[in-house]
Amino acid sequence: MGDPPSPTLQDSPANETDAQRASTTERSGSDGDRPDRTAIVVARDAADPDTTEIRRLAAAAGYAVVDALTQRRREDGQYNVGRGKAEELARRVAETDPDAVLFDSELTPGQYSSLTALLPDGVRVVDRHRLVLDIFEAGAGGKAARLQVELAKLRYERPRVRETEERTHMQRAAETGSRLVDIEKRIRTVERKLDTLADRASERRAERREQGFDLVAIAGYTNAGKSTLLHRLADDLSIAETAPEHADLDGVAEVEDRLFKTLETTTRRATIDGRRVLLTDTVGLVDGIPHDLVASFSATLDAVADSDAALLVVDASDSAAEMRGKLRVSLAEIDEPRGELLVALNKTDLGDEDDLAERRRAVGEVAGDRVDEIVAVSALDGAGVGRLADTVVDALPDERAEFDLPNTGETQAFLAWAHDRGRVAVEYAGERVRVEFSARPAVVERARSRAATIRAD
Template structure:
């Protein structure tokens, strides 16, 4: 099934199984609804996994009956079905029923919403990698063994994967070169990471120089033709499907903020890694803002934070600042409890295996109202790599060119003293080093 063909509607039943507790179907329902389905029923089961259907055989039969009674055309399964489980469960369902598990549903949502080349390529590639073992399972083994290279559906998928991998490598190289140029221009790179719908895009608007929370139209006057002129926000899953970069100023320092694709729970690591543009931005960030929705119940907050930390533990290199967002929805006691939950979850998280990555104290904010944002700015400034230099140079035309260069890369303190100019400048270590070199040249050293 191609979910994109059904985004405008279709009746669906959701199914979920959990070995330890009664399954919560809230998120699989939201995923299905985001894909355009009308959820008309559900079947859940608490038991260990059945090797044939995932659900127990009796519960799988019940699912088939519920689908038939509800006149549903699809089943959205909250979990990962193996190729064999997928085929066997599909055979059990009424003829013509579409079956999509959680992973494929997420992939199709990404593919439907992707528009820039990197996101589109990644979505196609991840979908083909997911489909390949199922194509192998569906192929007749004897025919597959005898197939010519031209006629094998498996080989066709493998060829398409190879082509997309080559294309993605080209796009990744271009993105890496763009980041190198931005750093050379004095910009700090900051990634916003977090669970889908945590409020990353609203926070981007709050921090950016040329976006307002209540107005998505930027003036585009950034000097970077790849910086989008708006940043979408909405209270639904996967509103942001591409990385969106905007310029911000933090105490005079120019910063580029990148809002990355929202994360979801229970996706296999290799599937998450398929979206390498998001992971590359996280890995390349001088700091990462790990945004969580403080208004979620404590169990959900912990689970979503663990999902976010799982990605950061593998990819982040700069300091990580947990941002406890949406505190405007909470009382003071609830706000304190949310911060405590985040601190407890981080203390026992996978980040313990990354002693090279520094986890800063959580910052409670409301991106919507601006509450706590100044504290976040201060914490971000403290986390960014920086050095300070003071020097004196002769007051010449070349010095004015140097001052212009410094103003483009920060907020220098300048004092004119007769024939000399005293300068104090703070910024990225590499920019400070270049400033010192240029000042030495002006002094003839």
């Protein structure tokens, strides 16, 4: 477990040159698309430079990685990597002529311009943050996702443009119109539009709770298996096909071994133990992205914060150390859900009992105080998914009420209403109907007031 997708992806910082030169022929697009551009990746870290994730991000952005450099070093103010390494990079760029150089870190505007000046003309310098934005921009389909990407890009640009404008003559900026002013204006507009969408989403969640649904959010690091788990748990019928009032829900949550496959929240219905649940699949989280960008993906964060139970999916096929790191990132980004936080330890088909025990311990160590339950599953082959579903149901708010009602038309109408909103057990005794009803506390409360108005006729 824990191996990167291909042995050639393994990094060896101590012997980086040979190891990385050997990897020059590999192909990076993991989705079957032929990458149409090439890149050199660069990873620098004070402790453990590793190109696994930047390579996967590169593949998701459509780059074939033709070379890689790593450096164990603290950050250099001018080039991010040390001067010697930057010069080596320039030589390698001249040799392989890639379209871009992809940095695993975030570059300051200053580092960005020094690198651009040092490297041969025409090669694009892209940092991790910008690369993630490119992936999102290429994949964002729906209105909310497009606005969120635009906001993230504007927020990315703002400090960079501010620095440039501060360096150039302010007077000239005033004459030609300030790009910074335009950016700030547009940021406010996009934020307003997104606020409106967020309010609507929040109203919709309230309506669905009224209708008796419990809301469960599926969150986690990118590629953890969230969408696969959604498919496992969801009813076969997409809710959009059955109920026109849910036309905004769609059944598509594509699964692929690719980072950021899902770029929009997707909601589907599941019935677990008779309980009606709406499962929302969310956008994957990733390390090394400033909080601002994550905050731009507010639909994902809202879905988690406003869920009755949140399912945090963790890839147990990662090494325990890697898993810990990703779990820390995920927990740092999401807010406390209203309800319980459950961890689904996924991809257990790829490991053995010992691996699993180690991963459980790791989750306990990192997140023990925030996590209510840990359930091991394989979303791929279905192992453990039944137990996970039971755990979800146990975590949902529930209340029971019993009613003794006359067997009348009014009672039948009440039963139809109750069936739509919770679980109902009915026992007929002569002229009377004994009803046992369980549902969300607010729904049970309404059932009580309805039942109180039913009279024998």
